[in-house]
Amino acid sequence: MDPLVSVLEARQQLTTDVDEITAGTLKRFRFDPAVFARTRALVVDKTSPDGRLRVPVAAPGPEDFVNLAPRGSAEGEELAGLGRDALARGEVGVVVLAGGMATRFGGIVKAVVHVVANHSFLHLKLADIEGAALSAGGVVPVFLLTSFATCDEIGKRVQELPASRGRVQILEQSVSMRLADDGKVFRDAAGKPSLCATGHGDLLPTLRASGALTRFRTAGGKLLMISNVDNLAATLDARVIGAHRRGGKSVTVEVVGKEAGDRGGVPLRVGGHLQVVEEFRLPEGFDGSRVPYFNTNTFIIDAEAIDRDFALDWFLVRRKVDGREVIQAERLLGQVTAFLPTQFLVVQRQGREGRFLPVKDRDELRARMPEIQALVESSLAR
Numbered sequence: 001m002d003p004l005v006s007v008l009e010a011r012q013q014l015t016t017d018v019d020e021i022t023a024g025t026l027k028r029f030r031f032d033p034a035v036f037a038r039t040r041a042l043v044v045d046k047t048s049p050d051g052r053l054r055v056p057v058a059a060p061g062p063e064d065f066v067n068l069a070p071r072g073s074a075e076g077e078e079l080a081g082l083g084r085d086a087l088a089r090g091e092v093g094v095v096v097l098a099g100g101m102a103t104r105f106g107g108i109v110k111a112v113v114h115v116v117a118n119h120s121f122l123h124l125k126l127a128d129i130e131g132a133a134l135s136a137g138g139v140v141p142v143f144l145l146t147s148f149a150t151c152d153e154i155g156k157r158v159q160e161l162p163a164s165r166g167r168v169q170i171l172e173q174s175v176s177m178r179l180a181d182d183g184k185v186f187r188d189a190a191g192k193p194s195l196c197a198t199g200h201g202d203l204l205p206t207l208r209a210s211g212a213l214t215r216f217r218t219a220g221g222k223l224l225m226i227s228n229v230d231n232l233a234a235t236l237d238a239r240v241i242g243a244h245r246r247g248g249k250s251v252t253v254e255v256v257g258k259e260a261g262d263r264g265g266v267p268l269r270v271g272g273h274l275q276v277v278e279e280f281r282l283p284e285g286f287d288g289s290r291v292p293y294f295n296t297n298t299f300i301i302d303a304e305a306i307d308r309d310f311a312l313d314w315f316l317v318r319r320k321v322d323g324r325e326v327i328q329a330e331r332l333l334g335q336v337t338a339f340l341p342t343q344f345l346v347v348q349r350q351g352r353e354g355r356f357l358p359v360k361d362r363d364e365l366r367a368r369m370p371e372i373q374a375l376v377e378s379s380l381a382r
Contacts, residue, residue, distance in 0.1 A: 017185065018193055025195060029148045029175035030209070035314060036176055039329040044183035048316045051281045058269045059290045060344065065255070065267075067346045068243055070353060082245050083238030087136035091222040092241060093303070094129050094140055095207075097333075098122065098154055098229040099147035099173050099197050104361040109153045111144075111229045115365070116376050121229050122157060124376065126168070132236035140236065141221070142168045143212055147197035148175045171210055173202040178319075178326040186326045194321055200297075201312045201331025208307065217303050224306075226333070227298040232375060233357035234298045240355075241300065243345055250305035250340040254298040256349040256356045258291070265295035265334045267344045274342045276334035293346065295334060296356045305340050312336070352378070 018026065042048040069075035086092050098111040105113050111122040119127070126142065133140040146154050155170050178186040178194040186194045203226070207213040216224075223244065227234035234254070244252040253276055255267055265276040266288055276295045279288050314329045347355040350371070357372065359365045365372075 022193055022195070025148050026175060026177075029172055031175050031177075035329065039176075039314065039316065039327075040179060040183050042316065043179050043181070043327055051278075051313065051315050053270060053277065053281050053283050055271050055283075057271075057277070057283055057286055060267050060269050060274060064269070064274055065293070065344045065346050066243065066247060068239060068348075068353075071239065076239055079240075079242030079246065080238040081242065083241030084136040086223070086241050086245060087133060087140065087236075087238060088138040090138050090140075090220050092138075092140055092236075093143060093216050093221050093224045094236060095143045095145060095203065095224050095226040096122070096125050096229050097145050097200050097203070097226065097297070098150055099145050099200065099202075100150065101147065101197060102149045102153075106362075109150045110359075111150065111154050112157050113365075115232070116369075116373055119376075120157070121232065121359075122154065123161065124232055125229060126161065128232075128235045132238065136238065139167065141216060141219075143171050143207070143216075143224075144168060145171045145173055145200065145203050145206065147173050148195060149197065169210075169212055171203075171206050171212060173200075173206050174198050176329060178321065178328045180324075180326065186321070186324075188322065194326065196319075196328040197330075198328075199315075199330030200333045201335060203333055204306055204310055204312070204336060213303060213307055217307065221303055223300055223302050225298070225300050227296075228358065230359040231296070231298065231355075231357055232359075232372060233355045234296065235355070237355075240345065240347075244300040244343070247343040247345075249343040250302045251337055251342040252300040252345050253334070253337060253342060254296045254347050254355060255293040255344050256296055256347060258289075258294040259349075262294045264297070265332075266291045267293055267295065270338065273338070274344065275337035276342075278332060278334065293344070296347070296358075297334070298355070299333070301336070301340075306336065310336055310339055 069079055102109045112120045114120055129140050129142055144154060151172050158168050175195050176198055178196050180186045188194050265278050268277045282288050312331045312335050316327055317330050319326050349356045359368055
């Protein structure tokens with residue numbers, strides 16, 4: 001398929017093959033015809049790469065991991081002091097990943113689902129950030145990465161929280177259209193194109209395209225903590241900020257001990273460089289179980305280091321929609337570690353020091369409720 005013809009076809013679909021509402025959504029959320037055309041060409045020509053790494057990889061050694069010092073220990077207090085100083089100076093911002101497709105809670109945007117005491121995931125996340133800022137005597141700007149499926153609902157809820165006004169900024173990640181196996185646009189029962197978010201790797205270009213990163217840096221911001229909205233245990237802990245500062249790397253990735261059933265990114269040495277690699281990208285024959293740690297998708301990243309373009313790969317992902325298989329293109333935030341010096345910070349998974357409590361659906365919410373209630377009762381802002 002001729003790439004130029006593919007791009008022209010993709011642009012034409014914006015005006016001829018979509019309804020007015022869909023066209024408006026594609027325009028507002030930065031649909032990229034060129035990326036869509038390349039994705040479609042790969043699907044049509046059956047030439048999609050499997051994404052596997054084809055360079056030497058190795059399991060990291062013990063020296064490649066740094067343990068987060070316990071709260072109350074001498075080292076923990078020293079790290080917390082470094083972190084509080086950064087918070088007090090207004091150098092820290094927080095990104096909450098709240099995009100996606102709003103499908104796992106029955107069509108309700110996960111961020112606004114009530115968790116405990118009529119407080120939503122979003123409310124509890126913002127309360128933790130506010131508490132950490134007040135404790136340090138600083139101000140922490142918050143950036144909410146949303147998608148076309150979550151943006152308006154989250155924006156409405158933020159406006160209902162007076163304390164959040166002015167310090168919370170809504171970021172809108174880009175959108176694309178799903179494809180069928182033959183490369184045609186996948187359509188729903190009403191005949192409309194099925195839209196999809198483009199993965200949390202879209203955070204990096206979105207921060208720049210929105211002007212948010214420039215504003216943050218101009219105001220003195222130096223680093224961003226990034227975590228999923230459904231991981232309430234990933235609090236704004238001054239010790240973590242201090243550990244990042246002490247480590248001296250552009251990126252700090254929180255990792256936990258791996259358990260059965262964990263699927264996602266693992267820390268590896270790739271060509272001698274430490275980075276997070278999703279399991280589907282592991283080279284043939286490499287046993288991921290050799291790596292005892294698992295990526296929590298919580299990062300601390302230097303703002304200056306991400307104020308540039310990154311050649312993040314677009315991966316073709318198969319999903320089930322309306323009982324049918326579809327193909328969509330996504331980018332992964334963890335791949336930024338392939339481009340920047342990275343530190344792996346080992347944190348506790350559970351218990352009083354725990355920092356990994358993800359909730360993907362209602363069943364998991366029910367199962368984790370005792371842990372969540374204990375977390376909230378012990379105060380999210382520690």
